[in-house]
Amino acid sequence: MNPVEDGPKRTVTGRVVKVLVHRRTDRGMRLQEYASRCVRRGEVHELVTTDQGDTAPGARIDRVGFLGFAELEHGGVIDRGDTVTVDGVEIGTVLGFDGCHLPNHLNILVRARAPLTGSDLGLGPEAPVVFRQGPPVERR
Template identity: 65%
Template sequence: MNPQEDGDKLTVTGRLVKILIHRREDRGMSVDEWASRCVRSGEVHELVTTDQHDTTTGARVDRVGFLGFVEISEAGVVDRGDPVVIDGKRVGSVLGFDSCHFPNHYNILIAVDATVTGRELGLTPDMKVSIGPQP
């Protein structure tokens, strides 16, 4: 995100539609070159935590915890650094994107201190998700 180019924006909102409960130490995702991605209402994207914080294009991301899939209800722009809040609790911030499954969905990589799964956070379907500016 470049503060000289970016202005105010709306928060992207959605709801969890599937909870994931696994983690990997050898996932082999890679950070896309883009610092932002547009998401549309009705799209479904995967939320993935990682304690690897390298945002260099192509950086390998092996240590991950899978949170689940979010259905986007309010379209918008997701930027690197945006806070990710689920059910009113901050989970982490957007590290970047892995598009190995695109156009089916993006993996939205979330920077955290220690990887965590949806089960470990007690997530359930229909919990509210917001990505971006928080009130």
């Protein structure tokens, strides 16, 4: 059995609708067990950066920086390992997802060199957000 399940997919794009400027060291987010999530055009999700790298289901993510909320321009699939670019700057890769605010929105956790905020990057509303397919990852 082949544990790698990724075939080619479309790039998911969106736009920042609200910039966030804070960070925390005690957030307590929990990674969902899913390595991918389907998203719909028009949905708004939160982008959260972390320097933590544990992808185990339920892993606690405390060190975070909040980039902002992004509205997606079309449906697609976001996978763990996808490259995330915001306003032309590569931020990092999708670590996983936290669903503590569902059904309102999903927290998309991005592994970065440090917990970055929207103000760290000088983001503004309408900044482009891109989720580009990364290398195949093994599914748990």
